[in-house]
Amino acid sequence: MKLNHVNLTVTDVPAAAHFLEKYFGLRNQGGNQGFTALFDDDGLVLTLMKAGEVSYPKTFHIGFAQESEERVNEIYRRMREDGFEANPPQRSHAWTFYVRAPGGFMVEVMS
Template sequence: MTLNHLNLTVTDVAEAKGCLETYFGLRSPEGVEPDDSFAVLIDDAGLVLTLMTVGRATEVVYPPSFHIGFIVENEGRVNELNEQLKSAGFDVKPPRRFHGAWTFYFKAPGGFTVEVQS
């Protein structure tokens, strides 16, 4: 059995999509046109991540510990992404050693939390 995809409910599909493309290398597959309520993103390892709006609601409420995580090649890349996000205006705390990894978390546009670690 293979996991087919993950879906995130977000408050703004375009903003969430832009963040994931800009900082994490996800991209829309050829022939799939995103719209204001739905987008498909893929990566080189076969991940399929869909983003969908919350309908008429204006807020997404995930449990406090819910997040998606990205592993990068080394601590230097964690630091680099942290600085890029901070420079772009995201509220990001400095990376720290946590659960055996060099990591940080931040709230992405759309209302979900992202962890970056090496």
């Protein structure tokens, strides 16, 4: 069995989609202010739906595994240069950091 898609409710669909495209290489197959579908190289579909408010549980997040610690560090550096707030990567269950994405959800980047 393979997970086919995940839907995230977000406050800003275009900004969330741009973030996921820019930093994680997801491909946007079109959409609008209220809905869009993004695809990865393994066939996962990540849909984004607009809501006025978003309230995820404190520990909720989506994760993007990277091929190396250096790649995690590079993504962290790029995000910080672009104005995102995140604590530096640290050794936990992996070399990892968390960042709040536009639209109101948390993302983990790890290797």
